[in-house]
Amino acid sequence: MKRPGSTLSACALLLVLACGEGLAAEPAGPQTHVVRIESMKFTPSVIAVRPGDTVEFLNADLVPHTVTERSARTFDSGMINPKATWKLVTSEEGTFLYRCIYHPDMTGRVVVGQIPETAARPSRATVELCGIP
Amino acid sequence: MKTTRYLALTLATTLVMLPATALAQPNDAQIAAIVVVANQVDVDAGKFVAAASQSSAVRDFAQKMVTDHTAVNQSAVALVTKLKVTPEANDTSKALQAGGDQNLAHLRTLSGAALDRAYVDHEVAYHEQVIQALDTALIPNAQNAELKALLVQVRPAFIEHLGHAKHLQASLK
Numbered sequence: 006m007k008r009p010g011s012t013l014s015a016c017a018l019l020l021v022l023a024c025g026e027g028l029a030a031e032p033a034g035p036q037t038h039v040v041r042i043e044s045m046k047f048t049p050s051v052i053a054v055r056p057g058d059t060v061e062f063l064n065a066d067l068v069p070h071t072v073t074e075r076s077a078r079t080f081d082s083g084m085i086n087p088k089a090t091w092k093l094v095t096s097e098e099g100t101f102l103y104r105c106i107y108h109p110d111m112t113g114r115v116v117v118g119q120i121p122e123t124a125a126r127p128s129r130a131t132v133e134l135c136g137i138p
Numbered sequence: 139m140k141t142t143r144y145l146a147l148t149l150a151t152t153l154v155m156l157p158a159t160a161l162a163q164p165n166d167a168q169i170a171a172i173v174v175v176a177n178q179v180d181v182d183a184g185k186f187v188a189a190a191s192q193s194s195a196v197r198d199f200a201q202k203m204v205t206d207h208t209a210v211n212q213s214a215v216a217l218v219t220k221l222k223v224t225p226e227a228n229d230t231s232k233a234l235q236a237g238g239d240q241n242l243a244h245l246r247t248l249s250g251a252a253l254d255r256a257y258v259d260h261e262v263a264y265h266e267q268v269i270q271a272l273d274t275a276l277i278p279n280a281q282n283a284e285l286k287a288l289l290v291q292v293r294p295a296f297i298e299h300l301g302h303a304k305h306l307q308a309s310l311k
Contacts, residue, residue, distance in 0.1 A: 044291070044294045045294040045295060045297075045298050046294075066291070066294075066295065067209060067210050067213045067288070067291055067292050067295060068205070068206040068209045068210060068295050069205055069206070069209055086209070087209055087213060107202050107205070107206075108298050108302075110298065110301070
């Protein structure tokens, strides 16, 4: 028979490990983040990354799109065909607004700098796994 | 002038009128044919207008129609090939083809602002009809899951096209 106490301890341990992982979330090196282009939207539409990180745009739509920086075309993917990807390697800090030049209502933002603390916290799913509300 | 405009709008709507009875319960092979023809007629009109219009805004829109509907057709053809479905011509696909041919023939008689207005009016009516067909006949009747998914996936692009066409239509008044 499984003792309730042992289940609780295991959950507590899992929670501690999850929290510890969150606190020590400083990445060792450049990370790759994925933005899906789907249903005529960029998802997520806002993404926070560190300088040196890569943002990979995956076109999961049936029509071509672009990822074009809005002010001075600091970056411009050119046509990204369906099922194709385009990678943006970030360098300088700042907020970069972009859109699809073919479908101008499709917009997004890449924020290069410090990632908000919340991004490093354990997910809600991890907490719920322990049965803690 | 208003009468001319009214006649042009009526013509644009008539050219994309789909036979309601034929759309009742198309099978997958018939849906495939409808999708391919619906995209192709818009590609054909777009190619002509992208070359003939004197308005950069209309040319850009027409080129977008060529690019997007060509891409959708490539995906559709690839899917039906994979599924070993042979598109089956039917009353709806034939009506779309006839309407597309008639529209193109009409556009070829026009130039300047009249061409732009006729094309854009038709694009508004065409996309409204196609979206309605997607919602009421094509998506509900598609049996194959991948075909249904493709129809669902293409809908947002058609909505965007309709919005763009309406915006353009308002600017041409």
